[in-house]
Amino acid sequence: DTEVTQTPKHLVMGMTNKKSLKCEQHMGHRAMYWYKQKAKKPPELMFVYSYEKLSINESVPSRFSPECPNSSLLNLHLHALQPEDSALYLCASSNWDVSRTDTQYFGPGTRLTVL
Amino acid sequence: ELKVEQNPLFLSMQEGKNYTIYCNYSTTSDRLYWYRQDPGKSLESLFVLLSNGAVKQEGRLMASLDTKARLSTLHITAAVHDLSATYFCAVVNAGGTSYGKLTFGQGTILTVHP
Numbered sequence: 001d002t003e004v005t006q007t008p009k010h011l012v013m014g015m016t017n018k019k020s021l022k023c024e025q026h027m028g029h030r031a032m033y034w035y036k037q038k039a040k041k042p043p044e045l046m047f048v049y050s051y052e053k054l055s056i057n058e059s060v061p062s063r064f065s066p067e068c069p070n071s072s073l074l075n076l077h078l079h080a081l082q083p084e085d086s087a088l089y090l091c092a093s094s095n096w097d098v099s100r101t102d103t104q105y106f107g108p109g110t111r112l113t114v115l
Numbered sequence: 116e117l118k119v120e121q122n123p124l125f126l127s128m129q130e131g132k133n134y135t136i137y138c139n140y141s142t143t144s145d146r147l148y149w150y151r152q153d154p155g156k157s158l159e160s161l162f163v164l165l166s167n168g169a170v171k172q173e174g175r176l177m178a179s180l181d182t183k184a185r186l187s188t189l190h191i192t193a194a195v196h197d198l199s200a201t202y203f204c205a206v207v208n209a210g211g212t213s214y215g216k217l218t219f220g221q222g223t224i225l226t227v228h229p
Contacts (some may be wrong), residue, residue, distance in 0.1 A: 031215055042203055042219035043158070055214045090157060096215035103148065104217060106158040 004107035012113045021110045023074040023091030031096035032074040037088045081114045121220035128194045128227050136223045138187040138204035146207040147187050151200045194227045
């Protein structure tokens with residue numbers, strides 16, 4: 001099973017709202033990723049968690065706050081977003097460790113619209 | 116800084132024809148991926164290429180890797196409409212602290228028409 005699940009599939013929020021995106025994998029992967037993808041562009045890495053610790057933050061604005069409660073779950077908390085943050089948010093996981101890199105498997109994504 | 120470039124960015128093909136998408140990358144890496152993305156959907160892993168000279172084939176798609184030239188190709192044979200999608204190559208940043216970080220090419224939007 002190579003499934004990564006994400007909820008919700010669609011989210012519409014105002015600029016003053018607080019919402020969260022959720023990602024889950026049960027493949028035993030120890031690295032999880034958040035990407036942002038604008039239309040007709042490649043995914044852009046936002047955050048990487050490895051072994052439940054934040055390992056990479058690609059200078060993402062603080063209105064995006066990641067959280068990894070356990071090895072299977074990854075959340076992205078959203079607060080005071082801007083309309084330009086509207087995008088497809090993709091979660092991925094891989095069986096990465098220092099000595100190896102494995103394929104990243106992507107979830108179906110959350111389509112976020114900020115009004 | 117690792118840069119990944121694909122060409123062409125747009126490809127309109129007739130059914131039954133052959134074509135190749137190219138992926139060049141700027142620094143050493145020994146692992147390259149090809150992903151497919153349908154409109155509004157997520158990314159589906161097609162191939163992982165691990166070493167110089169690696170060749171993988173699945174149906175009408177064949178991918179190859181030349182690490183010396185820092186070049187990968189995705190060859191499409193006898194295209195069919197179902198292959199219409201956006202294709203991304205992605206390269207793993209080398210180094211133990213990369214955490215498997217992928218750098219993507221710009222993507223090639225492939226349209227196959229009758």
